[in-house]
Amino acid sequence: xxxxxxxxxxxxxxxxxxxxxxxxxxxxxxxxxxxxxxxxxxxxxxxxxxxxxxxxxxxxxxxxxxxxxxxxxxxxxxxxxxxxxxxxxxxxxxxxxxxxxxxxxxxxxxx
Numbered sequence: 001x002x003x004x005x006x007x008x009x010x011x012x013x014x015x016x017x018x019x020x021x022x023x024x025x026x027x028x029x030x031x032x033x034x035x036x037x038x039x040x041x042x043x044x045x046x047x048x049x050x051x052x053x054x055x056x057x058x059x060x061x062x063x064x065x066x067x068x069x070x071x072x073x074x075x076x077x078x079x080x081x082x083x084x085x086x087x088x089x090x091x092x093x094x095x096x097x098x099x100x101x102x103x104x105x106x107x108x109x110x111x
Contacts, residue, residue, distance in 0.1 A: 002045055014051050020081040021060075021074055022046045028085040029062040029070050048074065057092040060085075 003022055010018040025046040030039050048060040057073040062085055064070075072085030073092050084093060 002047060006046075006048065010051060017051055017076060017081060018048075021048055021051070021083065024081050024083040025060055025062050025072065025074060025085065028072065028083045029064070032070060032085055032087065033064070033068075044070075059092075 006022075007015070007018055023041075025048070026041045026044050027037070029044045030036055030041070033039065043065045045063050046060060047063065049058055055075055055077050057075045060072050060074050060083070062070040062072065068087070070085040070087055071089045072083060074081060074083045076082075
């Protein structure tokens with residue numbers, strides 16, 4: 001019911017993003033449960049705050065029918081939705097950047 005209400009509030013142009021977000025968050029939670037898609041996807045419910053565009057992370061929660069609560073984040077990058085969940089709260093992910101001197105020079109390059 002909660003996911004259906006969420007989808008009803010989504011503008012038609014954003015529907016694909018909402019579907020991708022819900023599916024990806026469900027899949028992330030089912031992987032965390034070490035069940036994957038062997039388990040019924042309806043056994044977990046996604047609660048997402050908003051569908052704001054941009055590459056910044058937005059919070060989400062996934063709840064299992066057993067009462068487990070998973071905390072996570074989602075974002076859209078290059079037309080793809082990315083999600084990450086864990087069994088405890090955590091700060092939004094940060095991107096890794098290679099040092100400006102990457103790749104490092106090998107000792108044979110120094111000569």
